[in-house]
Amino acid sequence: MTIEYNTLEVEIDLQAIRNNYRILCEKGSNVYGVIKADAYGHGLVEVSRALEAEGATTFAVGTIGEGITLRKSGCDKRIISLLGPLNETDCTNAAMFEIIPFIGEFEQLEMLAGIAGKHDGKIKICLKFETGMSRLGFSTDELDKLIGWLKENPAIEPVLASSHLATSDDPAYENYMDGQFARFSHILKTLSESGYDVEASLANSAGILVHDKLHFTAQRGGIALYGANPLKDTKWSSLGDGLKPAMQVSTRIAAVRELKKGQAISYGCTYVAERDMTVAIVCAGYADGYSRHLSNTGEVCINGRRAPILGRVCMQLCIVDVTDIPDVRFGGKAYLLGGEGEGTISPDDLAGWWGTITYEAFCLLGMNPRVFKK
Structure with missing residues (x-):
């Protein structure tokens, strides 16, 4: 096993x-x-x-x-x-x-x-x-x-x-x-x-x-x-022009929660909801090479749409706003890099939010298990 x-x-x-x-x-x-x-x-x-x-x-x-x-x-x-x-x-x-x-x-x-x-x-x-x-x-x-x-x-x-x-x-x-x-x-x-x-x-x-x-x-x-x-x-x-990103990184949604106006979320209460919201708890954090610098700054792609990160990125979790994204469910996919539709996240998008360069993002995320598309 x-x-x-x-x-x-x-x-x-x-x-x-x-x-x-x-x-x-x-x-x-x-x-x-x-x-x-x-x-x-x-x-x-x-x-x-x-x-x-x-x-x-x-x-x-x-x-x-x-x-x-x-x-x-x-x-x-x-x-x-x-x-x-x-x-x-x-x-x-x-x-x-x-x-x-x-x-x-x-x-x-x-x-x-x-x-x-x-x-x-x-x-x-x-x-x-x-x-x-x-x-x-x-x-x-x-x-x-x-x-x-x-x-x-x-x-x-x-x-x-x-x-x-x-x-x-x-x-x-x-x-x-x-x-x-x-x-x-x-x-x-x-x-x-x-x-x-x-x-x-x-x-x-x-x-x-x-x-x-x-x-x-x-x-x-x-x-x-x-x-x-x-x-x-x-x-x-x-x-x-013509260069094609070769790495796509995804994970799963661990939970979908309602967040009330005025309610804080994640460590340090660095984000407080300005309205009633729906949030998804995403299985990605700094233990996976997904930087804490993305706290309150980065985005993920869910169902072809961008979902902003709310609050601090944790060791194995982060929280994203899915209020305006339909059909977000437990076990669904969230893309940290790549994805589909208008919400696709490019290497430069991710590196920009991260405050780094694409080289570092690739090297760190590439330490996770890989599958190869030939």
């Missing part, structure tokens, strides 16, 4: 993900499928197989551990790890399972060199460069030292180079992005002159859709794969 601990059901439409990948491939070329963090909560293995059916040949995972999971699932395509190795075990596993790690620290290079003698053949790596995120990667000031190290350690073979854009989705920061482009171009030129002609990746989803000059020889398709438009509410928004 299977015991269910969650009331939420997360439905992943793999055809939508395939559609979104095709759109990215029409704009770019050699598009990596970014499936880190369990494919942004959409399912690492299932999404990789859907993308492979569309012709994807490179998958970008987060950790070496994710790469091992993907390799053991039967994936024989190229796998790169965006975080790279954090210890010697990661280095050994990267070599053993043919996972190409992102390398942006000399400590990582030294760890790899330490296991190189135990490994048949060269260890392939992706060089990660810092060009404006101020996060991970070798700086341009370290470039000469890096090239010298690589010359002295031929068992470590750079086959890729990458950097990460900070502002590709914001028209107000095009000049900043241009600076990153110039620095990365200089890095690639220096590497080439030193004998390292590598596959180069700078563009993310927004970069693929709007900035052709950033494409280089490969691009990384991330959030757009899952149907969120990274250019929404900018002058470039239409370039994301």
Whole structure:
């Protein structure tokens, strides 16, 4: 007997993900499928197989551990790890399972060199460069030292180079992005002159859709794969037309209650009824990854209509106003994301009420049980 601990059901439409990948491939070329963090909560293995059916040949995972999971699932395509190795075990596993790690620290290079003698053949790596995120990667000031190290350690073979854009989705920061482009171009030129002609990746989803000059020889398709438009509410928004949200999240109604005018509801009495109302008690709360920040702010979709959240979101429950929605009953469905009719909730709707971005909403809600629509 299977015991269910969650009331939420997360439905992943793999055809939508395939559609979104095709759109990215029409704009770019050699598009990596970014499936880190369990494919942004959409399912690492299932999404990789859907993308492979569309012709994807490179998958970008987060950790070496994710790469091992993907390799053991039967994936024989190229796998790169965006975080790279954090210890010697990661280095050994990267070599053993043919996972190409992102390398942006000399400590990582030294760890790899330490296991190189135990490994048949060269260890392939992706060089990660810092060009404006101020996060991970070798700086341009370290470039000469890096090239010298690589010359002295031929068992470590750079086959890729990458950097990460900070502002590709914001028209107000095009000049900043241009600076990153110039620095990365200089890095690639220096590497080439030193004998390292590598596959180069700078563009993310927004970069693929709007900035052709950033494409280089490969691009990384991330959030757009899952149907969120990274250019929404900018002058470039239409370039994301056609992307289809792949995640839909629903739960059940635990009760339908009458709320009298002047009656408070949920913790802290933060909502007091301004009229006689009908409310539904919905099985979703912060234990399910449905944020408390949605209190008195978010909405759910019931019977094709929007139902506003009243009062505080609880650990496993929230309360919504269904006064003007007919035929709301115990056991009925409430959609936290997606749904039907005019009340459909988009990823951007949910993220906006939540006070966050679609990435976080996907990752958190995707921790619940999933079903896959092929």
